[in-house]
Amino acid sequence: MNNFKLNSNAPNGELHTKWEDYKKTLNKLTPEEANKYKVIIIGTGLAGASAAATLAEKGFNIHAFSYHESPRRAHSIAAQGGINAAKNYKQDGDSVMRLFYDTIKGGDFRSREDNVYRLAELSVNIIDQCVAQGVPFAREYGGLLDNRSFGGVQVSRTFYARGQTGQQLLLGAYSALSRQTNAGKVTFYPRHDMLDIVTVDGKAKGIVTRNLLNGKIESHSADVVILATGGYSNVYYLSTNxxxxxxxxxxxxHRKGALFANPSFTQIHPTCIPVKNDFQSKLTLMSESLRNDGRVWVPKKKNDTRKAVDIPEEERDYYLERIYPAFGNLVPRxxxxxxxxxxxxxxxxxxxTGVAVxxxxxxxxxxxxxxFIKEKYGNLFDMYQNITDENPYKTPMKIYPAVHYTMGGLWVDYNLMTTIPGLFSIGESNFSxxxxNRLGASxxxxxLADGYFVxxxxxMDYLATENPDFSNKTDQKEFVAxxxxxxxxxxxxxxxxxDLVVDEVHRELGKVVWDKVGMARDKKGLNHAIDSIPKIxxxxxxxxxxxxxxxxxxxELEKALRLKDFIELAELMAHDALDRNESCGAHFREEYQTPENEAERNDKDFKYVAAWGYNKNGKPSxxxxELKYKNVKLKTRSYK
Amino acid sequence: MNINLKIWRQSSDKKDGKLHDYRLENVDPNISFLEMLDILNNKLVKEKKDPVAFDHDCREGICGSCGFMINGRPHGPQKATTVCQLHMRSFKDEDDILLEPFRAKSFGVIKDLSVDRKSFDRIISSSGFVSVDTGEAGEANYIPIEKNNADEAFLSAACIGCGACVAACKNSSAMLFTSAKVSHLALLPQGEKEQADRVNKMVATMDAEGFGACTNTGACSAECPKEISQTNIARLNREFVKAQLGSFIKKK
Structure with a gap:
């Protein structure tokens, strides 16, 4: 692995025709040929369900695993605000190029041009596909699809279904998956945790699972394995996950050889319901879409204990509108x-608590x-009232940032394959x-772009080069081991x-990661984290x-098996954050900031994806x- | 506040279950109902006892995982609220609170308050979809849809599949769940072409899964945490009659 060089495997050619041209060169299999292959997919949220359905339509035999009882329970269901697409229905100057640029800039120039362009390009197909499935997006009186605005952009390109867009999209993908289950092409394994990957001759060929109902440990073999297992925000214990x-x-x-990229790039979402007490089990997000109509403010005076309604206009600091006149409340997360x-x-x-705005x-x-407000955000307002016992139609919401999404994940190339041949990673689970920093509604x-279209x-191209082997290989030594x-x-x-409950240890870990590898990091804190995590x-x-x-x-055992891996991940996150001596996007190092307290990037030394290899006894390698920018100019992000 | 819990404990579907008493003191009224159960479970683990099993995940009222009977009502006393969104301020000091799993022939008990709802998946996979492959779709805005219909379809599609409707129904009927999906797709042009086939297959699967018949008492809709309307059932009945007549005429 030491002389190993990371290659994105992105094809050459013009950015805007690259994916279409590349697709033509990929190997194809007829449905009859595809029928000879077995595909394992772990996770059946948006990415997993859409990939499972689409591959099944192409003839492959899918074995889909989830720890949920049903694919419809996946956490994609909780996404509220919307999904971006460069349809330019509003004729406000949107285009694939613009969505591409917004995403690259929003990510503070730390993502791969080729992947992001492809994503922007495919965004329009997603909307078409979902509408055809019967996803009930919001519409205007003329019957056409409606859009709203999200942070970090100046066009209106977000499609939505009230505050339940994730639910409707997931149910769409779930229906496509159910259709293939009915057709006999998908076997669904509910309440199964995947506990290991099996590689044979260096290639991913199967998995080990635990049946959550009876504890049975089993292995399953296949020709390819796809991980669609989402993000790792719960390393912080409290998150919106x-x-x-x-x-x-x-x-x-990762332990079997897949590199883990940018683990410290974790997104802290600005609008969540603040922590209220020690028993808190999770945090609840209030969709970013609320910032379309909601104004963020704090009292100008410090330690002001007056009620919000008693603070006159001139004594309020609408700080986002003040600092960022161009984007105002809609700056990136x-x-x-x-x-x-x-x-x-x-x-x-x-x-x-004084920890809210x-x-x-x-x-x-x-x-x-x-x-009007009720129609747009009704369910969010209800949820807020339920949790806080306050009526947001009458008094302003209190919000504070919370961990929400992880940009980091398994390193994948342009084909979404990890560094283990035959092991793919799609959706939030990969780093691409x-x-x-991720923009809202992306x-x-x-x-869905990964699952339906990439x-x-x-x-299929990978499998076309593999000899199909439908036989059960779980008696091979690699599986047994x-x-x-x-x-x-x-x-x-x-x-x-x-005598410790799993949650107690997890809470302790979460506190260290939040304090030291959270919204702001510095060398001292990160070193502290690296010292204290092994003790945990x-x-x-x-x-x-x-x-x-x-x-x-x-x-309790399920939780323990998850926590033991979170602990190891936390240490890697601290190493990654310490190694990156710059600030970029969500990774804010106190030592590297501009006089206006904005992130100070260092493109000369850190214009790369940090992909980490696992070493059993020792530091990660x-x-x-290197990230190459041929189509955009690197510049300091400005939302002023 | 202090509370007295009576919780159904059952180690598996093969064993008999019974109610156990637990007392919790100094419960903060601002914590959620499931956080209260977390506290109880932490206490049980400390005492080396088996914690109470229950399904839950998003704790935002959208994934549909949670749900059990609280004092005889699915998801408890608060209207339009899942258990995970219920807070202890809905109860009084020294209240007795009875927790039982959803009871229905088609929902076997897995453990304690956790039940098996795979029958719902089978109803959907029998025909609760539009038959369109990935990549076949045309331009989205070529089919305008009247806003009212799109909004109605959304309200039906908002079902979270938790099973409260079945637990609330004296016949353990799954009509509200099934009709919500039938309605969602019947209200949209995309779903229209397969409507007759869809309603026939979904109703047949619902019956085969052992769910009871609907006698229009409306308990399902009254207890639904997402307030799925009973109108959906009327719509299913209309679609079902249309489909049956259609096939009758075709046969003739």
Whole structure:
């Protein structure tokens, strides 16, 4: 691996014809030929379900695994605001080129041009496909599709279904998947955790799973394995991710040789309901779309304890509108989050804890009417009221940033293949497309672009070069060894018999990662994290307590198996953040900022993707993929 | 606040279950109902006892994983709210709170409060989709859809598949769930072509899964956390009659 050189494998040629030209050169299989291959897909959210359905339509036999009881429960379902597409229906000057540029710039010039252009190009096909499936997007009175605006852009290109866009898109992909289940092309394995990848002669050929109902450890073989397992925000314990979202599948792949790229690029979403007490189990997002009509402010005076309504206009600081007159409340997420932290650190925060800012709809309600606001954001307002017991139609919402999405993930080439041949990674689970910061409404776009339109072509091309082997190979030594190793891990955890609940250890880990590898990082803090995480690891392996049996449904064991991998990941995140001596996008190093407190990039030394290799006993090894910009000019991001 | 819990404990579908008593003191009324269960479970683990199993994931009321009976009502006392969005301020100090799994022949108990709802997936995969392959779609705006129809379709499509409707129904009928999908697609031009076939197959699968018949009591809709309207059932019935008549005429 030492002389290994990372190659994006992007084809040569003009940016705007590259993907179409490349597709023509890829190997094809007829449905009859495809029928001889077996494909394993882990995760059935937007990326996994769309890839499973599309590959099944092409004739492949799909074995899809999820820890959920049904594909419809995947966390994609919770995405609220929308999905971007360069349709230019509003005739406001949008184009594929513009979406491409916005995404590259939004990611602070740390993503790959070729991938991002392809994403922008495919965005329009996604909308067509989803509409054909019956996804009920919002429409105008004339019957045409409606759009709204999102952060970091000056055009209106976001398609939406109230505040439930992720739900509707996932149910669309789920329906396409269900159609293939009905056709006998997809076998779905519910309530299965993937606990290891099996490689044979260096190629991914199968997986090890644990049946969550009876604890049975099994292996499954296939011709190719696709990971569509989402992000790892739950390393922070508190995040907007669902409770079970985890890094285990990706981490097991990493341990088997897949490089992990930009692990410290984690997105802190600016508008979430603030933490209220120690029992808090998760954080709830309030969609970015709210910033279309909501205005962010704090009192000008420090430690102002007056109620929001008692603070007159002239004593309010609408700080985003003040600092960024061009984009105002719609600056990108990383910028909005950091500014919120800044005003709170400065003593201007509101609420009991002083760790929150206001998001105020008074002006919009006055100008557009309560009914208009209700139609656009009704479910979000209800959710807010349910959780906080406050009515956002009457008093401003209190919000604070929270961990929401991870730009980092498994390194993949242009074909979305990891550094293990035959192992693909799609959707949030890979690192591609969003650089150091993702723009709002682009996660759904990437998940579906990968699943519907990219992976099916590149995976078919890969499989065309592989001899199909439908036989069950799980008695091969590689499979047997992987099963034994997994069983040993579980046995070790079950035999700890300490007195700490898994959540206690996880909370402790989360606090370190949030404080030191969160919204702002510095050398001292990162070194502290690198010192303290191994101690948490030791605590876990000495002191955790799992009641019951591993041969049964055991939700504590499930959590423990996930936490052990989060702990290892956390350490890698700190190494990555420490190594990157610059600020870019969501990665903000205190030492590297401009006089206006903006991120200060260092393109000379850090214009690369940091892809990390796993070493069992020792520091991770760094491989760099230089980023080349031929079509955009690198410049300092400005939203002023 | 202090509360007295009575929770259904059942180690698997093969064993009998029974109610167990638990008392929790000094519960913060501002925590969510599931956070209260987290506290109970942490306590049980500390005592080396088996924690209560229940399904949950997003804790934002959208994934449809959570759901059990609280004092005889699916998702508890608050209207239009899933268990995960319910907060302890909905209860009073020293309240007795009874927790049981959703009860229905088609939803077997897996463990404690967790039930098997795979039958819902089978209803959808029988025909709850539009038959269009990836890449076959034409330009999205070529088919304008009346805003009212699109909005209605959205309201039907907002079903989260939690199963509260089945648990609320004295017949354990899945009519609200099935009709929501039938309606969603019947209201849109994309779904129209396959409508007759869809409604026939989905109703047949629903029956085969052992769900009961609908007698229009409306409990399903009243208890639905997403307020899926009973109008959907009327729409399913109309589509079903149309489909049956259609095939009758074709046979003649």
């Amino acid at each position: 669902a409770m079970a979202s985890n890094v285990t599948a990706n981490w097991r792949a 990383d910028v909005a989050s950091r500014r919120a932290k800044e005003v709170c650190d400065n003593g201007q925060g509101v609420g009991n 206001y998001l105020d709809f008074k002006k919009a309600i006055k100008e557009k009417g309560e009914q 497309d969003h650089g150091a 996660a759904l776009m990437q998940g 992976a099916p072509h590149t995976i 992987a099963v034994e190793e997994t069983e040993k891990d579980i046995e070790d955890i079950m035999s700890i018999k300490g 690891k030791e605590k876990f392996w000495k002191n955790v307590s799992i009641p019951g049996s591993d041969k049964d449904m055991n939700q 760094l491989f760099k993929e």
